[in-house]
Amino acid sequence: MKERISVAIEMAQSWGYASGAAMERFSAGLRERRIEALRCSGCGRRYLPPRPFCGNCHLILEDWVAVADAGSLEAWTVLNLPMLDGRTGKVREAPYGMGLIRLDGADTTLNHYLDLADPERLAIGLRVQAVWREELRGAMDDILHFQVLTEEP
Ligand SMILES: [Zn+2]
Numbered sequence: 419m420k421e422r423i424s425v426a427i428e429m430a431q432s433w434g435y436a437s438g439a440a441m442e443r444f445s446a447g448l449r450e451r452r453i454e455a456l457r458c459s460g461c462g463r464r465y466l467p468p469r470p471f472c473g474n475c476h477l478i479l480e481d482w483v484a485v486a487d488a489g490s491l492e493a494w495t496v497l498n499l500p501m502l503d504g505r506t507g508k509v510r511e512a513p514y515g516m517g518l519i520r521l522d523g524a525d526t527t528l529n530h531y532l533d534l535a536d537p538e539r540l541a542i543g544l545r546v547q548a549v550w551r552e553e554l555r556g557a558m559d560d561i562l563h564f565q566v567l568t569e570e571p
């Protein structure tokens with residue numbers, strides 16, 4: 419019988435990718451606390467996060483429009499397992515909330531973290547507001563999470 423030997427190897431890897439022109443402009447806006455969507459000149463749909471083509475019309479999108487950093491919760495969940503956060507590369511401890519948020523002025527939803535200060539209050543249609551990082555760097559995690567609005571702004 420052959421002896422089986424296991425050797426644990428840790429490998430560090432770094433990688434990068436080209437986010438594309440639309441996400442480059444979107445990220446530059448985040449650095450200035452500005453959220454912009456791309457509007458389709460055909461159907462008028464405002465995409466956030468921005469994308470280069472309209473999924474309905476297949477037109478190239480070039481019309482940038484500002485949207486609010488507050489909106490409505492369209493779906494949500496509370497996760498009870500830690501997960502590697504692809505935005506930061508760090509493990510996010512459980513529990514944490516994720517939501518699909520339709521910012522005012524956008525027609526599509528943004529997937530982002532929710533503040534779980536009061537998870538019993540989470541509900542579809544709830545008004546939420548972005549909580550921004552103090553030092554912005556032009557990345558999606560410039561928005562730390564969305565918090566529930568108790569009153570209209
Ligand atoms: Zn369209």
